[in-house]
Amino acid sequence: MPIDITRTPAIDESDFTNNDYTVGWLCALEAELAVSQAMLDEEHPDLQQPENDTNTYTLGRIGQHNVVIACLPSGTTGISAAARDLLRSFPNVRFGLMVGVGGGAPGNSSEDPRQDIRLGDVIVGYPNGSYGKGRVYFFDKV
Numbered sequence: 001m002p003i004d005i006t007r008t009p010a011i012d013e014s015d016f017t018n019n020d021y022t023v024g025w026l027c028a029l030e031a032e033l034a035v036s037q038a039m040l041d042e043e044h045p046d047l048q049q050p051e052n053d054t055n056t057y058t059l060g061r062i063g064q065h066n067v068v069i070a071c072l073p074s075g076t077t078g079i080s081a082a083a084r085d086l087l088r089s090f091p092n093v094r095f096g097l098m099v100g101v102g103g104g105a106p107g108n109s110s111e112d113p114r115q116d117i118r119l120g121d122v123i124v125g126y127p128n129g130s131y132g133k134g135r136v137y138f139f140d141k142v
Helices: 030-038 079-089
Strands: 023-027 042-044 056-062 065-071 095-098 122-128 131-137
Touching: 023 030, 023 079, 030 056, 030 065, 065 079
Parallel strands: 023 065, 023 095
Antiparallel strands: 042 056, 056 065, 122 131
16 A cells, blocks of 8 residues: 555654755745745754844645745845755755746847746756856747
8 A cells, every 4th residue: 555645644843853855945935935834745844043044934745845935035136145044944954946926037039929938937057157047948848
């Protein structure tokens, strides 16, 4: 009989440490954090974080993965500091996601509105020299 990983087992606050989280999820806005929190199958209790780490964290599980979601302090810009603090506070994070509303994603210069980046599209970035590049996966073509 297969194990049902969607069921929420009882959690003892002493069960988790900062080393148990392997997926880091970054949000720049509180609205993005709220939606990200709703994606968790299970929420874990807060853990202590260093005084110099000003991120807001939500801890939890999606499937079999322990996830730490970080949100920038209100009124703050610059996601690189948030990523640095997350990696310092959660040293076993091996996968990072920047998830958000895509306000900074450039539109396509095409006259065809079906080629613009819209809600539901996914942009995957990858480094190329000193600049990042990205590939757009349009929701209606996936």
